[in-house]
């Protein structure tokens with residue numbers, strides 16, 4: 001019997017209509033756990049670097065993590081992986097909600113989709129019965145609308161549906177896959193789904209998930225809930241409200257947006273409005289939020305309430321989470337009411353709420369600068385909010401200028417020329433970033449921005465405070481119950497970190513410390529992404545219930561594979577290195593690893609070079625950011641080393657097998 | 665049989681639908697608790713509490729599995745509360761042929777909430793313990809009731825109707841399977 005996983009993947013070829021249930025190798029679980037780890041292995045094995053994102057040979061993988069479907073609170077993530085049309089590297093995006101647990105209960109760990117259907121279709125997975133069904137009547141329908149229609153036509157109110165909207169159908173480079181209150185938004189995954197002619201996947205499952213050591217596992221789960229209860233009553237003092245508690249940032253619950261609105265940039269990541277937040281604004285926004293928010297809601301088996309049902313007068317009800325509440329508002333220099341309204345349309349269209357608003361603001365900047373002409377914008381209304389609706393409608397249909405903007409700021413600027421690339425100023429690896437522009441370089445953040453394979457800061461940061469605490473007392477207080485650190489010395493790094501003077505940014509934390517801090521934070525995300533655990537209960541918030549010390553036992557008790565901290569660290573490093581290798585093979589090198597030039601005002605080229613050098617070394621990569629043969633073989637990825645060497649991506653010395661016995 | 669006045673503990677789970685966030689933790693833990701061995705598997709389909717939820721209509725109603733009913737009701741209930749129309753039978757606890765709710769997925773046998781009967785007894789039922797949002801709150805109160813033990817005849821009718829619906833063989837198989845597991 002397989003524990004914690006089903007042991008089966010569903011392989012779908014949309015070109016031939018072939019459907020296969022394939023037993024997986026339990027050895028792969030021991031090597032990679034599951035989720036992102038095994039997804040990376042599949043992409044490495046089956047998607048060679050010459051495969052374009054919109055090739056039938058590109059895979060679209062929707063995977064439930066290893067712990068999904070067990071009783072572990074918060075284990076509900078679907079990890080979607082493919083090759084991104086925007087970055088041309090491996091894309092992965094996690095979505096919460098209820099899809100992944102349902103998939104597990106239907107008897108599958110992953111759905112692996114290849115090929116392309118000539119007609120728009122949807123997939124209906126009902127336990128052992130799998131059908132590819134016609135979806136031509138769903139063309140152009142909104143993502144939430146589609147889910148409702150499918151549930152109705154199947155007569156299955158309990159089916160969980162992941163669907164794309166018009167943006168995905170039309171291969172918008174920042175199209176998302178939507179699933180109720182959640183979405184896999186980043187890196188254009190929805191465009192690949194649309195390219196495959198797949199409108200939606202509906203799933204219903206009624207099978208058991210088995211636990212290897214039930215009593216022990218249950219004790220951990222109870223412990224996690226107890227911890228959440230206690231932690232909930234003890235917000236971390238001295239940090240902004242969204243970082244004080246557990247869960248994803250509590251945007252739906254909190255009204256106080258002083259921090260975002262006065263620190264994040266407005267427009268096309270342009271203007272900081274330090275004085276924006278006033279008592280009047282707070283009252284107005286409170287009124288808006290409280291009137292449209294019907295209920296705070298959660299994901300499968302999680303006590304937190306990070307999402308909300310939103311019902312604004314005149315627009316259909318939808319569900320929202322997190323920061324999308326502010327991205328449209330701020331891109332348009334508008335107010336919260338507009339944000340809630342346009343987000344409804346954007347959710348039905350299925351676009352990434354980080355990229356889409358920025359792309360639209362970028363388009364308007366280009367118009368103002370005269371780079372885009374009046375003809376380019378023919379028919380655009382004159383009012384500010386109307387412009388955003390107009391642009392959104394064009395983009396998701398790829399009509400006129402919308403067709404250009406639908407490729408995102410990087411590629412749009414290339415197509416437009418005339419100096420437009422100066423306006424695509426907020427990208428890493430061709431991908432739009434959060435609108436943050438800061439003063440002093442923070443060495444830890446420099447490394448995370450540069451090297452994060454997800455190209456999204458929230459998917460790598462979390463465990464170490466973003467800024468030093470002001471006083472010694474606060475620091476001492478913070479480290480008191482900081483059981484999460486992988487090693488006691490991390491506490492000292494924090495205790496010594498100050499706002500000014502010798503032990504402050506950018507030279508403190510030192511280069512060595514920064515490497516360790518980044519590595520720890522990233523490790524937690526890779527564990528979560530393999531397990532399907534929500535980052536909101538683990539890698540993202542400070543002092544979460546899951547951490548590097550209890551995870552090995554939880555995983556062992558659930559899956560029956562015996563691992564300790566060292567083994568878990570090694571698995572994580574293996575997964576992380578494999579994702580890097582997939583990308584190296586597609587051309588990723590050091591040159592791609594740079595935050596936007598204007599991310600910090602004060603930059604330190606020498607220090608930055610040293611940070612990258614040392615971090616690469618720490619990770620077992622060469623100076624160009626490619627894993628060395630030694631580190632690959634040490635992780636049991638000999639075949640990967642072989643392949644990279646054959647492609648001439650490792651220099652001759654790096655290509656030489658290590659002397660016997662030098663790696664463990 | 666003569667009715668006697670007796671004291672008994674009435675176990676109540678108070679359901680506050682306004683506090684439900686639709687997380688289904690109650691379903692998860694109920695099915696895990698009733699797995700055998702305890703907690704060895706989980707499958708909301710086997711849960712004795714199901715959360716009827718339609719997020720877009722803001723409907724969240726945790727419903728406990730009650731008695732098995734051999735035939736569906738002649739008349740159906742449909743509620744409107746606070747301007748929201750609830751589906752037919754939405755609040756009914758019966759395991760009934762009109763709908764797939766509260767039946768074991770493999771045997772089709774009915775499920776019923778036993779308030780987590782166990783030895784030693786739990787402080788609180790599992791679904792209540794796992795509902796951190798206090799949508800489910802456990803209460804015990806003492807009541808004087810006229811106790812009438814179920815007669816043998818009644819029990820037999822119950823079994824008979826089950827056998828009628830599911831077939832004797834299926835029932836016997838399931839009993840055999842359950843006792844093997846236990």
Ligand code: SF4
Pocket residue numbers: 074076096097246247248297298299300302303304305306307534535536537
């Ligand atoms: S913490 Fe929030 S986002 Fe994460 S699983 Fe729970 S409800 Fe969902």
Ligand code: SF4
Pocket residue numbers: 683684685686687688689690691715726794795796797798799800
């Ligand atoms: S555990 Fe509580 S909040 Fe969650 S679905 Fe059940 S009743 Fe609702």
Ligand code: SF4
Pocket residue numbers: 693694695697711712713728729776777778779780781789790791792
């Ligand atoms: S009280 Fe126990 S048996 Fe009844 S629904 Fe809750 S967990 Fe299940």
